Amino acid sequence: MTPDEPLIDFDWVARNLDEIARRLGEHLVMTGIAVVVGFLISFALALAIRRSRRLYGPILAVSGVLYTIPSLALFALLIPITGLSLLSAEIALVSYTVLILVRNIVAGLESVPADVTEAAIGMGFTPLERLRRIELPLAVPVIVAGLRIATVTTVGLVTVTSLIGQGGLGYFIVVVGIRDFFPTPIYIGAGLSIVLALAADVALLGIQRALTPWARASGAA
Amino acid sequence: MGAGKRRRLMDLLSSFLAWLTDASHWTGDTGIPVRVGEHLLISGIPLLVAIVVALPVGLFIGHTGKGALLAVSLGNIGRALPSLGILGIILPLTLPLTAGTDIPLGLPPSLIALFALALPPIITNCHVGIREVDRDLIEAARGMGMRETQVLTRVELPLATPVILAGIRTSAVQVVATATLGAVLGIGGLGRYILDGISQHDDGQLITGAVLVALLAILTELGFAALQRASVSPGLRSTGDRAYEVAGQAPRPPA
Amino acid sequence: MTAEPALSSSPDDDPGTRSGAVVELEHLTKRYGPSSTPPAVNNLSLTIPAGEICVLVGPSGCGKTTTMKMINRLVEPTGGRVLIDGEDVAGLPAVELRRRIGYVIQQVGLFPHLTVADNTAVVPTLLRWPAPRIRARVDELLDLVGLEPAAYRDRYPAELSGGERQRIGVARALAADPPVMLMDEPFGAVDPIRRDRLQNEFLRLQARVRKTIVFVTHDVDEAIKMADQIAILQVGGVLAQYDTPEAILAQPASEFVEHFVGADRGLKRLSLGRVRDLPLLEPVLARSGETAAEVQRRLDAAEVDYALLVDARNRPVGWIEAGQLGDGEVRDGRLPEDLAMPGAPLLMPESTLRDALSAMLGSSVQLGAVVDEHDQVIGLISVDQIAQLMRRAPDDA
Numbered sequence: 001m002t003p004d005e006p007l008i009d010f011d012w013v014a015r016n017l018d019e020i021a022r023r024l025g026e027h028l029v030m031t032g033i034a035v036v037v038g039f040l041i042s043f044a045l046a047l048a049i050r051r052s053r054r055l056y057g058p059i060l061a062v063s064g065v066l067y068t069i070p071s072l073a074l075f076a077l078l079i080p081i082t083g084l085s086l087l088s089a090e091i092a093l094v095s096y097t098v099l100i101l102v103r104n105i106v107a108g109l110e111s112v113p114a115d116v117t118e119a120a121i122g123m124g125f126t127p128l129e130r131l132r133r134i135e136l137p138l139a140v141p142v143i144v145a146g147l148r149i150a151t152v153t154t155v156g157l158v159t160v161t162s163l164i165g166q167g168g169l170g171y172f173i174v175v176v177g178i179r180d181f182f183p184t185p186i187y188i189g190a191g192l193s194i195v196l197a198l199a200a201d202v203a204l205l206g207i208q209r210a211l212t213p214w215a216r217a218s219g220a221a
Numbered sequence: 222m223g224a225g226k227r228r229r230l231m232d233l234l235s236s237f238l239a240w241l242t243d244a245s246h247w248t249g250d251t252g253i254p255v256r257v258g259e260h261l262l263i264s265g266i267p268l269l270v271a272i273v274v275a276l277p278v279g280l281f282i283g284h285t286g287k288g289a290l291l292a293v294s295l296g297n298i299g300r301a302l303p304s305l306g307i308l309g310i311i312l313p314l315t316l317p318l319t320a321g322t323d324i325p326l327g328l329p330p331s332l333i334a335l336f337a338l339a340l341p342p343i344i345t346n347c348h349v350g351i352r353e354v355d356r357d358l359i360e361a362a363r364g365m366g367m368r369e370t371q372v373l374t375r376v377e378l379p380l381a382t383p384v385i386l387a388g389i390r391t392s393a394v395q396v397v398a399t400a401t402l403g404a405v406l407g408i409g410g411l412g413r414y415i416l417d418g419i420s421q422h423d424d425g426q427l428i429t430g431a432v433l434v435a436l437l438a439i440l441t442e443l444g445f446a447a448l449q450r451a452s453v454s455p456g457l458r459s460t461g462d463r464a465y466e467v468a469g470q471a472p473r474p475p476a
Numbered sequence: 477m478t479a480e481p482a483l484s485s486s487p488d489d490d491p492g493t494r495s496g497a498v499v500e501l502e503h504l505t506k507r508y509g510p511s512s513t514p515p516a517v518n519n520l521s522l523t524i525p526a527g528e529i530c531v532l533v534g535p536s537g538c539g540k541t542t543t544m545k546m547i548n549r550l551v552e553p554t555g556g557r558v559l560i561d562g563e564d565v566a567g568l569p570a571v572e573l574r575r576r577i578g579y580v581i582q583q584v585g586l587f588p589h590l591t592v593a594d595n596t597a598v599v600p601t602l603l604r605w606p607a608p609r610i611r612a613r614v615d616e617l618l619d620l621v622g623l624e625p626a627a628y629r630d631r632y633p634a635e636l637s638g639g640e641r642q643r644i645g646v647a648r649a650l651a652a653d654p655p656v657m658l659m660d661e662p663f664g665a666v667d668p669i670r671r672d673r674l675q676n677e678f679l680r681l682q683a684r685v686r687k688t689i690v691f692v693t694h695d696v697d698e699a700i701k702m703a704d705q706i707a708i709l710q711v712g713g714v715l716a717q718y719d720t721p722e723a724i725l726a727q728p729a730s731e732f733v734e735h736f737v738g739a740d741r742g743l744k745r746l747s748l749g750r751v752r753d754l755p756l757l758e759p760v761l762a763r764s765g766e767t768a769a770e771v772q773r774r775l776d777a778a779e780v781d782y783a784l785l786v787d788a789r790n791r792p793v794g795w796i797e798a799g800q801l802g803d804g805e806v807r808d809g810r811l812p813e814d815l816a817m818p819g820a821p822l823l824m825p826e827s828t829l830r831d832a833l834s835a836m837l838g839s840s841v842q843l844g845a846v847v848d849e850h851d852q853v854i855g856l857i858s859v860d861q862i863a864q865l866m867r868r869a870p871d872d873a
Binding site: 065069081155156162 | 301
């Protein structure tokens, strides 16, 4: 690497378009798996908390500790057990989403105003109908807010999994870029990772808007 | 859990304990005390510099309301930046600095990246913490004839301290965690044990590194949490300091 | 359940709703705790005739809301039972029971994520009515509570005023045509002027649907205005008196009741009378654009001092005093609209004489304009008329 080298070597980009597309797809899939599995687990935990409030403290404490463990350390702890594998990567990625998602799902379900709940019970909603028709729809903005944070965070963390042989776009940063002191793949990997995070964020925001036409109404009133 | 799996876990535990208790791993340039010390230095220096830079900026934004958009978007952008990506992006820029010197080529990018990562939570929380102070109190303070600096130091700052400390706590934990990744650029700290453990297929070293990093991050979190609780004015404590712990901050991203 | 007949346009026609059922409370008791704790509701027995409004009223802690909630089993009684048309409510699953009883609460509790139409359709949807029937019913209900279906159907609660939300709350409670409605301080969160109007509209509505209504309030005046029967409860859930408003005002059963209804019972009895009971006076109407001289001529002919300025659709704008018309520049000119003193109190035939009196005493002119449901003037009443009525029927307590 010399100072008069161009910032981005477009020849390299042109030669590696297929590889870039493949890694981008891999990055997207790894993020998707982590967020979807994390959401399912968190949703189940939130329903359990809704039934028994006492579970909230312990669940938050455990997911909080997991959240605090640096990603490389968590990957490392999994390597001797599940190997340098996609499974190791996903276990760690999923566990990072749980804290944010559980907190937001519970907060969302609990955000239903007391008078709305009273009216619903008084009109003869069963608990399940209340969850499905009232609590869930009203929780959508808070739940999607959690999904957005979890998704953006996961996109960034996927790059770290390149250190355990996975990694999507992180491959360009670590394996091609840093090891060979070659900046172009670093810029491509980091740049596309940021673009992916922002695109996912905007897409989720769009989904939320589509799901909650009523939330816009308050501004118009 | 099958008997085989249990065996495997027992093996891992014993190789971990064996590595950890091996006296030779506690001395010399690659010994545990040196690595922990390196890790603390690599995290502590950028964190301190970030606090010195971010506090005045954040307090200015919080007090005047100027640049509030910057404070808010900094927090959001900070989240989308992959920490490994920042390290990688800075590396080519600092290479000319280290060329031909004794400075490890990974050190400047690590310090700069950690400094940059530590800024947004502190600035954002300064802004949020001050903005959340009851406007009536500030009106009253002005009404009693306080100068703007007095309003800031006597009313806004004491009330916003827990939120500001929460921001520093977020930065600290993130910096300690991200410092692990410096090992990718060949510098010291506890991340070395993890990467060396992976490349040498040495489970004992790998687990020791992971456990020590995790412990360091958790201790940092708990230490700052205690500091934050202690900083809540006694007059507010009865109203529940929980409000101050969660006030206005999205959880920091894991690193 | 019978099918809903088509919506009728004339307010005199019964819109074809199922009318009320008899509600009986038998030795109803509620304790929150072991049998040693004092009861919240104590051995309460009363029968509410079908199609009448029974108001539960009393100081806080008298168990009125608890009593009401035992009817739809939001609170399960410790002892005694509730019968609707002779059927014990404990014999039905609570959820099913609640779908057959309308429920209106003070904060309304509209679902913010549903449109007005979907909010109104909640119980029919739970009951799995076919979609066309639900759609027809929603329009019928919106009409019934005085909201134009086409304009309101697709709005969200956040886009409604407090009074509109309350109307939707009532429509929602009526949706599945329940024989019984429970109303917990339904107008408590609305400001006094709108409250009077909502009360009047509700009474007009009730005259058509004839539901059996259990209505909780802490406001004696509201109780007197709304009730066919009043149950006054005292702390500990003991029934102090259960009778018509007239009987309670004339013969309070105890010192507690006498205290509770207040020292001004003579004035309170005015709440029994309605504006429609008085002979309406013929107003002198003026329209902007008329000349002052014409209006003056009419005022002289009628021998009154005030003319009521109305707009093109006969809705009151304000009062014009005879003296103002004599001023130089006005005399020969056309009436400017801003000449009128604003604030003619608007009264409805259903307004109580008490509300009418305080509205008139609060305005500069001691007359009240009586309007119909389209806000068009149908006549006037005066403070004097009410004063005469009070002199004729002195307080006999």
